[in-house]
Amino acid sequence: MGRILSAIAAAVTLLVAAAAVITVVFTSSATGSSCDGGRAVKHLPGSELTDEQLGIVQVILGVVEQRQLPERASIIAVETALVESALRNLDHGDRDSLGVFQQRPSQGWGTPEQVMDPVYATGKFLDALIALDGWESMPPGWAAQAVQRSAFPGRYAEREPEATQIVTGVRGQVGDLPDPCVPPHDVDAPAAVQRALAQLGMPYCWGGGTTDGPTRGDGSSPPPCGPNSPGFDCSGLMLYAFAPSVTLPRTSRAQYAAPGGTHVALTDVVPGDMLFWGTDTRDPGSIHHVALVVTPGQLVEAPEDGKTVQQRAYRLDSPGLMPSAVRMSR
Template identity: 45%
Template sequence: MRAGLLAGCVTTAVVLVLLAVGMVTILDSQQRQAAGVVPLSCNAALGPTQPGQADQGAAHAAELDDGQLGIVQLIISIGRERELSPRAWQVAIQAGMTESRLRNLNYGDRDSLGIFQMRPSMGWGTVAQVTNPPYQVNKFYDVLEAIPDWEAMRPGDAAQAVERSAFPDRYHNWEPMAVHLVENLGQIEDASGCGFGMGAALPSNSAAGRAIQFALGEQGKPYVWGATGPNSYDCSGLMLRAYESAGITLPRVSRDQFNAGAKLPVENAQPGDLLFWAYDTDDAGTIHHVAMYLGDGKMVEAQQDGVPVHTRDVEWGEPELLSQAVRPGV
């Protein structure tokens, strides 16, 4: 059965090269439509992965063997035939990796079998069906599509909604790898639908991508206290104009910008979120600096006199950094 599964796939050597060096033909939006791929709407809360984990996803994908890669190809090809979004492919890959390490197992807990450990006793199908890879993938997609608003869930949560596991959080572990496979083997440029921020990082919303683009385009311009562009900026002036370019109005000064969006733990910041520094981290009234997070541990800022607009590394534990980030427009 496994040999038959692999027959329709590209050769192992080609697959491994694609995964190793990323030399794939990427589908743009028009090509996606022609290929029957449903484009995604941007929702950064869904992932597809956390900033800085792209390398981890590629490393895990490189460890997959021929049989596992063949099952990934099957998941993607059936998802494409059914005109399901790449997010559905991602959910299925995460579920399959969690349940069986993407193998068509003939054993499992109680009567669980196959890629997704489907149980005949629970109505998933006969033994012959739940060990037949195309049946399993289609059955998984059938159940996924029946879940209300599954596309509004984080992919690991959608996988749990199908599988109903006693260990729901484990599906999240394979987000980075599943994204890497969708984007490389599935030839999808942007698995989230949100565009790109810095590297593999994900903008926090569609406006964030435009704000990032503006801020990065101002690099090299001088810092001047009180300046709001276009020739020079202070820290909050840069944030003001960056989000103004994306249709979002921020207050003028950094202390007020701290209250101009949804707050979230700084460790969960996504590209486009604002970071704040204060003389007393327990008192937002002492905020004196703001910058924009880019993902992958980097940010863009207008820092101080004599230092032009630039990007730099940021660490969550650095002095005076507040424990909350702000997502403008939310």
């Protein structure tokens, strides 16, 4: 499959939080794209949550939503993140603590790379939360402490009102997450499939493909890619296929967490869902390939150097196939 993409580190800035009342102000999306009404930055008196901090909130609420957990889980997770990192994805902490929830690889939370992935970190936090007997009836601060086992147990309850206001404010103003600038209707998935299938036989070109069609990419791919033979890499084909409906991120790894994407079980895929492969199916950071479902059991893809865009069968037990597909909406 395509070459493994290098990780992209996202910088986040310090949250200044000291207010009792939160007003939501619309300016721009967490991904940097604009939209009508410009929804996205929450305002605290005297300060603002940045796009990056909003992104952390969106990830938390999005993962909770995908798991169909009650809003209480969002409040517990957000108040924990406020305490542990001020809604930042920290690359340092006490001893080996890392990430949004300051999880420690030495304590079994995952590898350093995994706990630095906010999607993975949120999932691990929720795994520990829902494993608690009676967590839904616990005071949120108690539940957070039971997960984190902090030496300062009172800190979480202190942030509960703020977390509740953030969750309520964001949810009430921007609706479904993870992307507040995504209108609530589906993309034209059949059209995306047809656009991808129309490229059958086009060369695989590393870095190739835009919303407008095939390109040569970075020029490093061997024939059939060449100066006069443009083509696509795996994520470039997705970028082109969905272009009339939604603009996807450029890389397969980013497309797995694309704004407007919903994760669905592999057994529930429909035409137009995206399938992903990684070197470690537990780690979205290891994703290196993406393909588009034509029908369940059939896909279209730009596979690797030296090959062309193809349609082929796939199996649910395919090595490296990530445990969920992504269905786009916009």
